[in-house]
Amino acid sequence: MNIGTYLDNVRATTPLVHNITNYVTVHDVANILLACGGSPIMTDEPDDVEDITSICGGLNINIGTLNKRSIEAMFIAGRKAASLGHAMLLDPVGAGASRLRTETAKRLIADFRFTTIRGNISEILALASGGSSTRGVDASLADAVTEANLQAKADFAKAFAAETDAVIAITGAIDLVADATRCYAVRNGTPRMASITGSGCQLSGMMTAFLVANRESPLGAALAAVCAMGLAGEIAESRMQPGDGNSTYSDRIIDAISLMDGATLERGAKYELL
């Protein structure tokens, strides 16, 4: 399928996405979901999540500022979403940086078959191996996916996809999107995306909408979302004027998603099957 079609399908169906996410980047997650053609709803109250998940098509669980209440809500919402066959995404923010984050992410993966797990390389390593050099919420340089280790990292991604039965999206300077048998590398994006908060969280929210609108092909949907986010970063970069800095850049990413159509995404997507 044409990569742009995945986006067109989002705009055609307005998928409703339930987000249990952190309070740092939640506003951006809501806005990028609207910008790509989805519809966001947020709740992390255990007594509220079953009803809200029930009216949605997808569940985006992001552990960025997890707490006991929201963890309880993640499991309740997860059980309901799983029972309804919803698209489910896990963003294990900071896995490897604290026991609570690592263990919560592992318990979630043990209890639910996520459609997609999206994180940076250090977070994904922490979940796969139990040991990692995570530096807070940013990936460790030592872990980074590079041209030199691309095939080894792709093999890792496919193995973790096989283990979890999920599409694995590992984002960084080079992004990897894999299922058990295939791994794509994506070379969209710009270095400046690492200098603003929330581009990963935004991608997870948007990706959930892509998964809902393209239930038959989660690998393609995840790949298309990764390309769309990176392309938006490139478009934003191309519009920077003298004096513009991080905050303007951040706004322009959401601007670019709101203006992107399938044809633009198809032309701009830079991916290859490894």
Next chain:
Amino acid sequence: MNIGTYLDNVRATTPLVHNITNYVTVHDVANILLACGGSPIMTDEPDDVEDITSICGGLNINIGTLNKRSIEAMFIAGRKAASLGHAMLLDPVGAGASRLRTETAKRLIADFRFTTIRGNISEILALASGGSSTRGVDASLADAVTEANLQAKADFAKAFAAETDAVIAITGAIDLVADATRCYAVRNGTPRMASITGSGCQLSGMMTAFLVANRESPLGAALAAVCAMGLAGEIAESRMQPGDGNSTYSDRIIDAISLMDGATLERGAKYELL
């Protein structure tokens, strides 16, 4: 009274507004309150809300990401605000979408006489009738206020105003602002306002400041706030450049409010008594 005067009264008195609101749009609520000339303060801790409400002039209760703690805080703050005769606004975000939201909003309405209740048509229907087709936090198309059903919806708004003894503000493509005997239709705004998160929450925060600064005329104050928000959306739209998208649009709405004076509001307000 001139519609613009309601805004001038806000800027002249800097009303302090206590907001118990959701963490998705809270930043925008704070900024629009400052932009219109008010002063925001947020707290949802039961042990903190009495003191904070006491130093304010108005209380804005928004149930967008309610939880057990914040619900408790809503009732404690509500009792204190009611005892002090403060302006009180309820924004029943997602009423109709979950039992907890619908029941919490109904309990709040049962316990307190709100100065104003502001929501989309599906949320207000859920509170009036107990049954609705709410689709998440967005209004259902089937419920929408249109030119064809305008008088019937106005009658509904007046009846709910009579039932609750509150001014009812129902916002959408056409907005309705009613008390028990009069209903205004407002035709400010642009369709793009539905594509960003938080324009409703922002309006509720700003409206509370208008209610505090114009205690003698809540119907006029709510009407003026609705006109101001819609006019800001039009001004923002008029400033969009090629390449600008949702995030720039969102910023420009707050920009427009921060620059708006009473004379501009008076000239731009588009309302009629039905």
Next chain:
Amino acid sequence: MNIGTYLDNVRATTPLVHNITNYVTVHDVANILLACGGSPIMTDEPDDVEDITSICGGLNINIGTLNKRSIEAMFIAGRKAASLGHAMLLDPVGAGASRLRTETAKRLIADFRFTTIRGNISEILALASGGSSTRGVDASLADAVTEANLQAKADFAKAFAAETDAVIAITGAIDLVADATRCYAVRNGTPRMASITGSGCQLSGMMTAFLVANRESPLGAALAAVCAMGLAGEIAESRMQPGDGNSTYSDRIIDAISLMDGATLERGAKYELL
């Protein structure tokens, strides 16, 4: 030391800062930390804060939307950070406006030696004297630091610095930065900074990164951060175009920080030893 060097040291070392902060301005705090060259991480779950604080170099405690859970987290994180010798900053948002805020801030100061305490004059007065005219989260006009009372306020700041063994940063139209023996006045900034939410919270986050990167000279680090924030406000002001308002201004402050280097800060900083 050259004032600009403090900023250069942040960019050279990417200090990781743990923030327990309010959900109103948390997104701006994360972004300004990234913009100045630091790296933010947020968590307020008692079971998560020890691990997260352990991998950081500094702890920024902001009581803006404190609750029982986050208060518990503040003390747990504080004990761990203190035991590790981390830079610790307290931003007592709304101290004086509620008993819970005043008492929590006082308990934190009693339990921990903060590297720096940063607030507006009303908040700092509330902590020093137990009585204040705090108006919500904004400083009372009656308390304001002016040219007429500058020396008296400087003496107060030095006395409170001696009492707490912390650097005291009091921000407003004129900022004061003091230790027990020296007090600087800073005259950077513009009045418009008071019309947006979060410039104080942003400064506290950024200042913590300056403190981590310049452990040997907290007074200079706090002074440099205050100058940087005010200078960013001036740069943002200079870029305002017709039709630009509060939200654009807010974005341009973070833009300016992201583009600022030590030489620019050194040239633009306006401070004097009183």
